[in-house]
Amino acid sequence: MESTDLPRGRPLRVLQITDTHLYGDSGRLAGVDTEATCRAVIDAVRQRAACTDLLLLTGDLVHDGATETDAAYREAKRQFDGLGVPGLVIPGNHDDAERLARVFRNGPVQRRDHFIAGDWLFLMLDSTVPGTTGGHLSAERLVRLDRCLAAYPDRHAVVCLHHQPLPVGCGWIDRIGLDNADALFEVLDRHTPVRALIWGHVHQEFDSWRGSVRLLASPSTCVQFQPQSDDFRIDPRPPGYRWLVLSPDGSVQTGVERLNEVPAGLDLGVAGY
Secondary structure, three states, X not given: OOEOOOOOOOOEEEEEEOOOOEOOOOOEEOOEEHXXXXXXXXXXXXXXXXXXXXXXXXXXXXXXXXXXXXXXXXXXXXXXXXXXXXXXXXXXXOOOHHHHHHHOOOOOEEOOOEEEEOOEEEEEOOOOOOOOOOEOOOHHHHHHHHHHHHHOOOOEEEEEEOOOOOOOOOHHHHOOOEOOHHHHHXXXXXXXXXXXXXXXXXXXXXXXXXXXXXXXXXXXXXXXXXXXXXXXXXXXXXXXEEEEEEOOOOOEEEEEEEOXXXXXXXXXXXXXX
């Protein structure tokens, strides 16, 4: 799956869903049943599925990829494939990148480095480093990114990764973001078609600009992190997801939708995750 048959000249409707933190053994994160909240978000998304062109899943599908079996990934794949919408997935620091790639090899939602839909090119960067929480983009991945952007100069580009490439205002999680963001931006600055940079990891809404590039992060489908908090703190807001409308002229419209209720059992006093 490297491209769709979507015609050029019409807007694309895209959804970002991130940080589901599923457990194979029905575990809980900060008191929250993450499988239940993921299902609730998917149910909300299902109302949009008929007019959605693409899903972007930006990492941390499971909470402990190193110890979970393939079953946790297969269940995640079953749920997202069930929407009947093409999708792209990348690993997060909680994932096992090889296991995720194996399970998401085929079907509607896949692990792919790049994807073309209409007037847009989507690039999915693996920023994970086995055994570490923070992110890094290897020289090889940056070269591939540069070459892919150069190969499609007539497409607007959206670049996705898991780790934030710049501070979002939370000291504790900004210390475990992407450690070589300058190298990433050096590549992106060479390619004017780049229109948006999207990530997960931070469990909160973020919307800013760097020149003409929109910088975006989204709520988790489970537990949220308190914005502007130097220390770990849970945010008592509901789970959510991000929608984007990508126009043929390269413009980006976007917003966040949240569930109506805070997840049952949420422990606001938990000291970390």
